[in-house]
Amino acid sequence: MQIDILTLFPELFTTHFETSILKRARDAGLLNVSVHNIRDYAQGKHRVTDEPPYGGGGGMVLKPEPIFDAVQAIIGLNSDSNQARNQFPIILLTPQGRLFNQSIAQELATENRLILICGRYEGVDERVRQQLATDEISIGDYVLTGGELAALIVTDAVARLQKGALGAEGAAEADSHADGLLEGPHYTRPETFRGMQVPDVLRSGHAVKIRQWRREQALRRTWQRRPELLLNANLDEEDKQFLMILAEESIHGM
Numbered sequence: 001m002q003i004d005i006l007t008l009f010p011e012l013f014t015t016h017f018e019t020s021i022l023k024r025a026r027d028a029g030l031l032n033v034s035v036h037n038i039r040d041y042a043q044g045k046h047r048v049t050d051e052p053p054y055g056g057g058g059g060m061v062l063k064p065e066p067i068f069d070a071v072q073a074i075i076g077l078n079s080d081s082n083q084a085r086n087q088f089p090i091i092l093l094t095p096q097g098r099l100f101n102q103s104i105a106q107e108l109a110t111e112n113r114l115i116l117i118c119g120r121y122e123g124v125d126e127r128v129r130q131q132l133a134t135d136e137i138s139i140g141d142y143v144l145t146g147g148e149l150a151a152l153i154v155t156d157a158v159a160r161l162q163k164g165a166l167g168a169e170g171a172a173e174a175d176s177h178a179d180g181l182l183e184g185p186h187y188t189r190p191e192t193f194r195g196m197q198v199p200d201v202l203r204s205g206h207a208v209k210i211r212q213w214r215r216e217q218a219l220r221r222t223w224q225r226r227p228e229l230l231l232n233a234n235l236d237e238e239d240k241q242f243l244m245i246l247a248e249e250s251i252h253g254m
């Protein structure tokens with residue numbers, strides 16, 4: 001997969017992509033991330049990328065031309081941004097976008113290429129949304145100074161879903177949120193730490209019991225912390241029965 005990131009602050013991206021899983025994904029040829037400076041595509045001696053908004057009001061707005069020109073140069077088309085729009089997602093990172101989650105990450109992970117445009121300042125000229133972006137993504141209901149951290153988050157979530165990016169086969173399937181549930185607890189050595197024991201079942205070697213215990217822990221944790229996730233989770237009959245038990249426990253104040 002190829003990910004192109006357009007930003008006014010390319011230096012914000014250097015360290016993250018050199019570490020751990022992302023580096024492995026790049027080294028294995030599963031992923032290539034290219035960071036492009038929007039300023040390189042701005043015109044004139046001063047390469048202006050932002051200007052005050054029409055109609056007044058404070059702040060600065062990113063100009064459309066450098067962003068359109070950058071996308072066209074990156075994808076190597078001579079004229080028509082509509083051609084590009086049909087080929088792969090061109091995503092504007094903005095607090096007004098759809099709220100990013102694991103299911104959007106899974107959707108994006110199936111693409112061959114993504115273009116991520118990082119907004120800055122008070123915003124981006126509306127014509128970028130209208131004629132260039134095919135999607136708009138926000139990472140949460142709070143305001144950041146720019147889309148760069150959001151682009152890092154989207155890239156990280158998508159990269160680790162590339163086949164072979166994670167060490168263990170199936171590691172991504174067991175993630176929190178992968179099936180709509182939070183993950184249960186994990187333990188490693190030592191067996192006893194400051195008087196706290198690893199649950200017996202995890203040392204039992206009994207694969208079926210371990211699976212069942214983990215499933216129940218995931219259901220319990222989701223029930224306690226994010227009950228609204230259960231509405232869209234992938235649940236079988238056994239899961240539902242266990243949730244009934246949890247419901248009864250809470251009614252009887254256990």
Ligand code: 6GU
Pocket residue numbers: 092093094095119137138139140141142143144145146147150
């Ligand atoms: Cl994508 N950009 C900015 N500037 N703020 C945000 C965001 C994005 N997502 C949440 N807050």
